[in-house]
Amino acid sequence: MTIDEGIKNLEYGTKQLEMEIESGLWIKGSESELCCKEGIALNKKCIEWLTELKHLRDEVHKMKPDLDDKNRALKEAKRLLKLAVDDANSEAESLCAFCKHNHVVDGCPYIESYSECEYIWRYTDEALKLIKEEK
Incomplete structure (x- = not known):
């Protein structure tokens, strides 16, 4: 019914x-x-x-x-x-875990020291897209 x-x-x-x-x-x-x-x-x-x-x-x-x-x-x-x-x-300490280019930190062409690194995470674009969808 x-x-x-x-x-x-x-x-x-x-x-x-x-x-x-x-x-x-x-x-x-x-x-x-x-x-x-x-x-x-x-x-x-x-x-x-x-x-x-x-x-x-x-x-x-x-x-x-x-x-x-x-x-x-x-x-x-x-x-x-x-x-x-x-x-x-990440256990791969020789790699920058946050850099979307994943370059070796000691030889990174973008920075001279850790303090200059902008830590561009490799999934930043996806995360920002998701955040914008939730607003």
């Missing part, structure tokens, strides 16, 4: 109970009439809840593509972070 079918069934049942009360089938104030009124109230509350559930499901369904995009971006950020940690912890 779908939510819409459940709502329709409850609406039909509610109308039936309301018709029973209006027809005078039950003695006013009797236990049977009170049960009908309680059934009507319960059905209306269930209709309200099912309608709200349907609306919330629709909203979640609309948000899903955006959530998928955010999950992809998060995975990419984690991948880049892992690469950054790997580069920073």
